[in-house]
Amino acid sequence: MKIKEINVWKADLELTRPYTIAFKTVSAVENVLVELVAENGLTGIGAGNPSKEVVGEALSSTWAALQPENLEWLKGRDLREYQLLCEELAVKFPKNPAARAALDIALHDLFSKYLGVPLVxxxxxxxxxxxxxxxxxxxxxxxxxxxxxxxxxxxxxxxxxxxxxxxxxxxxxxxxxxxxxxxxxxxxxxxxxxxxxxxxxxxxxxxxxxxxxxxxxxxxxxxxxxxxxxxxxxxxxxxxxxxxxxxxxxxxxxxxxxxxxxxxxxxxxxxxxxxxxxxxxxxxxxxxxxxxxxxxxxxxxxxxxxxxxxxxxxxxxxxxxxxxxxxxxxxxxxxxxxxxxxxxxxxxxxxxxxxxxxx
Structure with a gap:
């Protein structure tokens, strides 16, 4: 079963209760969402929320990494090779863990749906x-x-x-x-x-x-x-x-x-x-x-x-x-x-x- 389509979008999700930690105050959550669509219509969803203070990745970097020209390698790939695809993510996006996470989660969601079981x-x-x-x-x-x-x-x-x-x-x-x-x-x-x-x-x-x-x-x-x-x-x-x-x-x-x-x-x-x-x-x-x-x-x-x-x-x-x-x-x-x-x-x-x- 092959990956036919990849959709990427942003969502800015506000918090009901802003909070303070040692180095910042947080009031909203910036996410990049990824949807993988298989040729049979099954979909898998993933989300990335980067932490610039911890890993050096800003949302703009996550978004740039997930632009269409950087995802062409994944289109047409057989989902049954999902472990290889997960390994390739680290090679393709070495400095973007949130971008990797979004794609990795979508792959896991889609593959376990393909098997018809919960991911766990x-x-x-x-x-x-x-x-x-x-x-x-x-x-x-x-x-x-x-x-x-x-x-x-x-x-x-x-x-x-x-x-x-x-x-x-x-x-x-x-x-x-x-x-x-x-x-x-x-x-x-x-x-x-x-x-x-x-x-x-x-x-x-x-x-x-x-x-x-x-x-x-x-x-x-x-x-x-x-x-x-x-x-x-x-x-x-x-x-x-x-x-x-x-x-x-x-x-x-x-x-x-x-x-x-x-x-x-x-x-x-x-x-x-x-x-x-x-x-x-x-x-x-x-x-x-x-x-x-x-x-x-x-x-x-x-x-x-x-x-x-x-x-x-x-x-x-x-x-x-x-x-x-x-x-x-x-x-x-x-x-x-x-x-x-x-x-x-x-x-x-x-x-x-x-x-x-x-x-």
């Missing part, structure tokens, strides 16, 4: 459900508690709190959350490269009684050797994010002495499901747990990440709340979520349905 079934489903964390940006104590109360009221049990300004301010917010909610909620933090190694050790020592589940990317992305030098108990809590952009980075982080105990895989960093599962294999062979994260993204790419996550037995954490605060999206479906627990919806491919009126 094709990949080999290992997990049925997991609770996702939901993110609280950098706010003052009162605003942090107010937002947490809203999420807990909606049934969420796992909160990810953005930190990284100062250890004192971060601890003040987290202590208050424990005072208000006790052990009813699981707390993760994401410092977004905001700490030094000294800050991190101080934070861990002073937060020992707060039962923090994990600490995402506490140090600058390049400071891998500083992570390696940390005590094992601290490293085990660390989830590498901005330090982990590719399977090659996974090998570096996992090499002895390993730099972290958790890999945070994001499709927009590594270029899609195919590369993400390569990273997952490195993690599995290195006794490293998996966390699957996201940017603010369409249900399209969130669903792809969920399917990939549930195909890996070493997936222990998901942070796939990126579509929950969108004021609108280009598709519906993809997954179910109840009291913060996410599951694929059981439909073929990604399980999404395109909303034509919103493209």
């Amino acid at each position: 079934s094709f990949l080999g489903q290992q997990l049925k459900e997991l609770p996702t964390s939901i993110t609280i940006g950098i706010k003052n104590v009162a605003e942090t508690v107010e937002e947490a109360e809203e999420y807990v009221g909606r049934g969420f049990t796992h909160l990810k709190v953005k930190t990284g300004e100062t250890v004192e301010q971060d601890l003040e917010r987290l202590v208050k959350l424990r005072e208000v909610f006790g052990q009813k909620v699981t707390i993760r933090i994401d410092a977004n490269q905001g700490y030094t190694a000294t800050d991190l050790e101080t934070f861990c020592a002073r937060s020992a009684n707060l039962n923090i589940e994990l600490i995402e990317q506490p140090l600058k992305a390049a400071n891998i050797d500083d992570l390696r030098a940390l005590p094992a108990a601290v490293k085990d809590l660390v989830a590498a994010d901005e330090s982990l952009l590719s399977p090659y980075d996974a090998f570096k982080l996992a090499s002895a002495p390993r730099a972290c105990g958790i890999f945070n895989i994001k499709l927009m960093k590594c270029g899609g499901v195919y590369a993400a599962r390569q990273i997952a294999t490195v993690a599995n062979l290195s006794d490293i747990d998996l966390m699957w994260g996201c940017n603010d993204e369409s249900i399209v790419s969130i669903s792809a990440a969920l399917h990939a996550a549930f195909s890996c037995a070493n997936t222990k954490y998901i942070d796939l709340d990126g579509s929950l605060d969108l004021a609108r999206d280009v598709v519906s479906g993809g997954f179910t979520i109840e009291n913060g627990i996410m599951r694929p919806n059981g439909k073929i491919g990604l399980g999404v349905e395109r909303l034509a009126e919103l493209v």
